[in-house]
Amino acid sequence: MADVYVTGVGMTPFGNHGPGMGVSLAVDAALAALRDAGTTFAEMDILYAGAAHPLSPRGVFVARELGLTGIPVQHVSNASATGLAAAHEAVTAIEAGRAEVALVVGFDSPETEMPTEAVITGEGHHPPVVSFALWARQRMAEFGTTPEHLAAVATKNWNYARSNPFAARRAAEPVTVERVLGSRVVADPFTSMMCTPWAKERQRRCSARRAHCPGSTRDGPFGLPPAHSNPTGSDPGRCSKGQSWAHPSSPATRPPRP
Amino acid sequence: MTAAANLPASRDQATGQLYVPPRRFAADGSLRECEQLEVLAEGTLASWTRYRDQCYGLIDLPEGPRVQALLRDGPHELGATYVGHRGEDGTVVFRCG
Numbered sequence: 218m219a220d221v222y223v224t225g226v227g228m229t230p231f232g233n234h235g236p237g238m239g240v241s242l243a244v245d246a247a248l249a250a251l252r253d254a255g256t257t258f259a260e261m262d263i264l265y266a267g268a269a270h271p272l273s274p275r276g277v278f279v280a281r282e283l284g285l286t287g288i289p290v291q292h293v294s295n296a297s298a299t300g301l302a303a304a305h306e307a308v309t310a311i312e313a314g315r316a317e318v319a320l321v322v323g324f325d326s327p328e329t330e331m332p333t334e335a336v337i338t339g340e341g342h343h344p345p346v347v348s349f350a351l352w353a354r355q356r357m358a359e360f361g362t363t364p365e366h367l368a369a370v371a372t373k374n375w376n377y378a379r380s381n382p383f384a385a386r387r388a389a390e391p392v393t394v395e396r397v398l399g400s401r402v403v404a405d406p407f408t409s410m411m412c413t414p415w416a417k418e419r420q421r422r423c424s425a426r427r428a429h430c431p432g433s434t435r436d437g438p439f440g441l442p443p444a445h446s447n448p449t450g451s452d453p454g455r456c457s458k459g460q461s462w463a464h465p466s467s468p469a470t471r472p473p474r475p
Numbered sequence: 476m477t478a479a480a481n482l483p484a485s486r487d488q489a490t491g492q493l494y495v496p497p498r499r500f501a502a503d504g505s506l507r508e509c510e511q512l513e514v515l516a517e518g519t520l521a522s523w524t525r526y527r528d529q530c531y532g533l534i535d536l537p538e539g540p541r542v543q544a545l546l547r548d549g550p551h552e553l554g555a556t557y558v559g560h561r562g563e564d565g566t567v568v569f570r571c572g
Contacts, residue, residue, distance in 0.1 A: 343543055347531045350524035351543070355533065358522070358553055404526040 221311045224318075225254025231385035233414075239274040239326035244282045247322050258283040262316035267293040267303030271336060272327035279322055299323060346412060350404035357406065364406045368397040371411040385414060479572075480516040480561035482542070485509035495540040514538065516559025516567055523551045532557070534569060544569045 227249020229242050243266065251257060264283075266276025276292040295302035300323030307319035334344050342348070356362045375392035378384035392410070400410040485497035487509050492501065495514060501507040514536060523532040523546060530546035534557055544559065547570040558572035 343531055344526060347524060347526045348543075350526070351522040351531060351533050354524060355522040404524045406524075 218312045221308045225250045227253050230383045236330050240278050242326050243279040243322050243324040261320045263288055263319045264290045265303040265307045265321045267299040267323040268325050269299040270325045270327050272331050273325050346404045350407050368394045371397045479558045480567045481513035482516050484514045485511050493538045495542050520557050
């Protein structure tokens with residue numbers, strides 16, 4: 218079974234980009250990943266497009282913008298795990314030898330306005346914030362978790378986001394536990410600053426390939442530590458079939474570490 | 476006060492496992508057909524919250540299943556017995572029994 222490596226990553230900022238932006242956002246993120254890998258869409262053997270919202274555009278429309286190369290396009294939808302599921306499918310295809318280089322695109326931006334909460338409640342479920350609040354209150358009763366504990370997690374996230382140019386919400390001033398606790402109650406024990414802004418959608422993607430030369434000096438995806446070193450040091454900045462892929466992170470596609 | 480509602484349920488006759496809401500087949504993948512039945516909408520409140528003027532809860536039924544439920548207006552008491560009543564629109568809403 219072939220080894221599989223992530224050779225490039227890219228994303229666009231989280232945010233409410235409005236309806237009808239799905240293809241554009243997906244293409245922008247795909248371009249960032251392809252540039253990060255030093256390759257083009259022409260080098261791709263297959264595209265996996267992941268979108269959880271039923272009104273997000275299908276992957277074929279993303280592929281059409283990137284190039285009419287005739288490669289297989291698979292649309293993946295698996296709720297909150299959609300992006301990971303799409304990446305998993307790409308890894309499986311490469312391991313199986315059906316592809317050498319794959320592009321994975323994850324995005325969600327509905328073509329027409331339909332709140333994600335409406336999609337979920339329409340399937341007969343409670344609103345997501347209710348389900349999470351019920352679990353949180355159960356945990357509070359069973360284990361002594363307090364609102365301050367929950368707020369501390371949210372506070373940490375808010376403050377990391379302050380230095381992340383891709384974050385949807387970047388506070389001008391450092392956020393405190395007291396401020397998080399004092400924000401509007403959405404579903405007890407959750408306040409608005411503990412909750413996802415539903416209107417925001419996200420996009421991220423990466424390309425994966427089988428590397429002929431093992432290893433890389435670059436970081437893994439999304440700030441994870443590198444999984445390998447690159448003893449060859451060959452052909453930095455390029456990712457195409459049969460080549461190694463060691464090159465520095467692109468500041469245009471990778472956020473600075475907090 | 477109206478009587479407690481019945482909730483559709485099913486039981487795996489091989490293991491005795493009760494499912495609420497009902498399943499056609501046992502959860503173990505054996506494709507064993509379950510017996511379809513109803514259970515009383517009565518149990519213990521395990522958690523609750525309020526969202527947009529509606530109270531929601533988790534109710535532990537005596538035979539094990541934990542169900543998501545709509546609650547009447549609160550406040551509510553964890554550990555108390557709650558009984559579900561079916562409204563004219565068919566919706567079951569629980570209140571402290």
